[in-house]
Amino acid sequence: MAEKAFQDFYPDHMAHCYGCGRLNEYGHQIKSYWDGDESVCNFQPKPYHIAIPGYVYGGLLASLIDCHGTGTAAAAGYRAENRSMDSEPPLRYLTASLHVDYLKPTPLGLALEVRGKVKEVAGRKVVIDEWIVANGVITVRGSVVAVQIPDEMLKELLN
């Protein structure tokens, strides 16, 4: 895919996240893209991302909701300002709140589709509604409240 993922725009100091950092060799390195008004991330769990035999670990599903949510929040922040993700000033988000409803067990072995939709962009806060699809069936619904990293923390990171 020639299109750059949201996470490919993160500068190096923000690219170590276990869930979505391209520089974390132990992490999930998820990649999120726009698909019209929704965002999408395809992810293949490893065999050891197991809950009970045959099903995906809920903590991994929560992690996908988390990082796809903050990625979508960042992309939505730039979109709301009508500018590209590599423009200045940078918009960096952290998760303030995460909610996940496990509607039914998610089968292990399939590629999963994580989808997101921006519910609200209000100042430094973005709310994203999300859902995970396995083989055409929605197994998980969740939401993320993401907030822009406080400027002071961002300064610390850059020093």
Add this chain to the structure above:
Amino acid sequence: MAEKAFQDFYPDHMAHCYGCGRLNEYGHQIKSYWDGDESVCNFQPKPYHIAIPGYVYGGLLASLIDCHGTGTAAAAGYRAENRSMDSEPPLRYLTASLHVDYLKPTPLGLALEVRGKVKEVAGRKVVIDEWIVANGVITVRGSVVAVQIPDEMLKELLN
């Protein structure tokens, strides 16, 4: 510690979970214990469980809330029936719903204490309130709604 953890009572077919299964060599293998009316789990994140430099990945914290919650739910289920965790019939729980509020960034490098308190035991459902403490400071609050695994799914697992 001579005391067995909640997770040490899980039978082998339930001990593969990435978060708390003692048989998952790639997983977190968390251990939860009673501490009076509360439950406690001590966990040392790895250096690569990073969000932004210096802080713990939120998806890992969600995973700790998840598995410590289902472990506490199981222990609470047995306690409500006034019997030990190795007695029959077995009580097995799955996460129905997970909520996590990140009150402040959790510093990376410290041992974390995850604590839980049973809010409700109602039939097949148990609600657990939880919080994570780093160096004496509560950085995360969360809750888990755990439900007993449907008998049919349990039968499938055992076959």
